[in-house]
Amino acid sequence: MKKRFIYILLALATTAVNAQNPFITDQFSADPSARVFGNRVYVYPSHDILCTEGKGRPGWFCMADYHVFSSANLTDWTDHGVIVSQDNVEWVDASGYSMWAPDCIFRNGKYYFYFPARGKDTTKGKGFSIGVAVASKPEGPFTPQPEPIKKVHGIDPNVFIDKDGQAYLYWSQGHIYVAKLKANMLELDGEPSIIANLPTEGLKEGPYLFERNGKYYLTYPHVQNKIERLEYAMGDHPMGPFKVTGVIMDESETGCWTNHQSVISFNGQWYLFYHHNDLSPQFDKNRSIRIDSLFFEPGGAIRKVIPTLRGVGLTNATHPIQIDRYSHRSTKGVSIQFLDTANTFAGWKTVFNSRKAWIQYNSVDFGKKVLKNLVVRAQSAAGAKLQVRLDRPDGPVMAECRIAESGNWQLSKATVVNFIPGVHNLVVTMNDGSQCELDWLRFE
Structure with missing residues (x-):
């Protein structure tokens, strides 16, 4: 029983x-x-x-x-x-x-x-x-x-x-x-x-x-x-x-x-x-x-599927965006690691270790209502500045967020200076600093 x-x-x-x-x-x-x-x-x-x-x-x-x-x-x-x-x-x-x-x-x-x-x-x-x-x-x-x-x-x-x-x-x-x-x-x-x-x-x-x-x-x-x-x-x-x-x-x-x-x-x-x-x-x-x-070819054959980390579906901009499940990234200066190797269910983090390194996450739905703030969970021992752009690595800047010097995870907030409604790709660049670890980001 x-x-x-x-x-x-x-x-x-x-x-x-x-x-x-x-x-x-x-x-x-x-x-x-x-x-x-x-x-x-x-x-x-x-x-x-x-x-x-x-x-x-x-x-x-x-x-x-x-x-x-x-x-x-x-x-x-x-x-x-x-x-x-x-x-x-x-x-x-x-x-x-x-x-x-x-x-x-x-x-x-x-x-x-x-x-x-x-x-x-x-x-x-x-x-x-x-x-x-x-x-x-x-x-x-x-x-x-x-x-x-x-x-x-x-x-x-x-x-x-x-x-x-x-x-x-x-x-x-x-x-x-x-x-x-x-x-x-x-x-x-x-x-x-x-x-x-x-x-x-x-x-x-x-x-x-x-x-x-x-x-x-x-x-x-x-x-x-x-x-x-x-x-x-x-x-x-x-x-x-x-x-x-x-x-x-x-x-x-x-x-x-x-x-x-x-x-x-x-x-x-x-x-x-x-x-x-x-x-x-x-x-x-x-x-x-x-x-x-x-996808299928015109004659009915299946087009070979290339596996991705991004997967499918839209991600709501107001939910935590796990950008380590990326669509594209720069050829150097950025890597993906487990948050905790002893507990892989905790997920991954994005590690930036050079200036101008970037990572792109596709298909984020910003909706129609103006979003005013960017919230980032990150850590940087020496401090860093992250820049968020839309659609491509050289796309319009949406916000810049300064990560204070700390050896612990912290929530940092920045003002959204350029809100564009609808569905966009999201690109995060380390604009300044020697190393920064990013867990997730979201908008509010």
């Missing part, structure tokens, strides 16, 4: 978070499955945690539950708390810590959440099974079914409902599999089949299928070399045949071994959700989810 009570409290808790990349920064998250329900985007990721003695396998992936996050603008995200835990699913081994990549779909007034996990009985070599939890709202509460889906053994479930109403389940286990689902969304309607014509060398997993202009795009992570890159194949039917078409995102430059994707259209723009190990650069089994815009 105590465990159930704690679970209910977690499920009811909501937390507001803001977005750049990664857009969830108070916990580790991976394998984002994004869905548009109503006028909001819901993201169902897996939840990485650190293994400890008796909890999971040290040095490996460790996941005990799932959260769901939602946003109406891709900038302000709400954490709706835990929706499914290994402790409240009847068939799941509660000591497995293997609640890997999930998905969710809406049908017939219900939301169906699909998740892989190791079952209590793995003596027959079945390994992972895929279960379903059902809810009346996209954020839950979800009720897990007492048994996993029969004839399905593997990980990374993905569900697609075609225009004719037929639902399909995709998953991976060495190969990528597909099968029709019955209308109840809980049982297969036929035997699983291996999707042919995909790469035969290297690991393939994480299928996610979407449709655009009558074409079906099967996306998946693939180890072509040493780590995963995101690829896709195209076909004329949800079950194929598919033709390998191209790469959505190259391998991580920093060596994060995995990636996992979903693709949605929201308010007329397509987006790629994926993950990286931003908050855990030394251990790529603790990852964080990201989002960037995705």
